[in-house]
Amino acid sequence: MLSDEATLPRAQLDADYTARATVSEAEFARIIGLYQSLSDTAHDLPDTRAGLTFCQETGLKLDLFGTAGGALRPVVVFIHGGYWRALSRGQSAFAAPMLAAQGIACAVPDYQLAPDASITDIIGDSRRAIAYLWHNAQALGIDRTRITVTGSSAGGHLAAAVAQPGWQAAMGLPEQPLHACLPVSGLFELAPLAACHVQDWMRFTAAELAQSPLRHPPQGLRGAVALAAGAGERMGFHRQSDAFAKATGWAVHKIADRNHFDIILDLADPASILSGLLVDLAR
Secondary structure, eight states: OGGGGGGSOHHHHHHHTOGGGGSOHHHHHHHHHHHHHHHHHHTTSTTOEEEEEOOTTTOOEEEEEOOBTTBOEEEEEEEOOSTTTSOOGGGOOTTHHHHHHTTOEEEEEOOOOTTTSOHHHHHHHHHHHHHHHHHTHHHHTEEEEEEEEEEETHHHHHHHHHHSSSSGGGGTOOSOOOSEEEEESOOOOOHHHHTSTTHHHHOOOHHHHTTOGGGSOOOSSEEEEEEEOGGGSOHHHHHHHHHHHHHHTOEEEEETTOOTTTGGGGGGOTTSHHHHHHHHHHO
16 A cells, blocks of 8 residues: 555655656756746736635635636636645646637636645645635636646645545535546655655644545546656656556556656647647546
8 A cells, every 4th residue: 555655764755755856956947937937928818817716714816717708618727736835826827728729718726835734724725716616607607517627746636635525515515526637746645745854844644644535536527647757757656646546547647758847838738648638538
């Protein structure tokens, strides 16, 4: 079981879950710059609605792209990565133009960041974003029967966490409000993370580890798993995606010539394998 990896030596786990080791400092800076510049461009899309408050208690907001008057469009919810402690919706809208060209809307929510927020808080934020979109779908111009969630790294974990069962009724949602799920380079069993450097800022509790998506596989929706192939990902991420694909029965797609950080930028390229996979799931 993947949870048993928590007993591995700390040095091995640190190496297996240090995503930054897949790129140089210069390459990392270049990729994050593209996150920002491509997301800035997305705000030029017609009918963009930025800064929609989806939680009054926290004041968290989302940006909505690619809707069209008179039609209810499928929507992809993109949840950003950053090991739960970095980035924001401002660097995470790069998929919106590709999706809009396919007649698919894109919603990009924020969430509270660690270490000030716990993983319980962060998961709750992501679930409240889904609830907001579902309950307000008609007014927002989206089809609430076709809500697809995706995200990269920590965002892949959160995509799986909003797809897993057990929380929906408390937010007035059907048993499975989602149409499809595509976690990219995700983290699905948190026990190994609690035994390595990630615990320094996440401070996972035993109860939070018990809510790992791998222990509560999603049901009643379409799905797939994706990550960079070979050395483009650290070994921990390979084991995580392989285990989640096995638990869900979803296909796992390992994308060549990509790394942990630039694979998700393939969603800005309509000709990429990842874009094709997401569009097929979302329709």
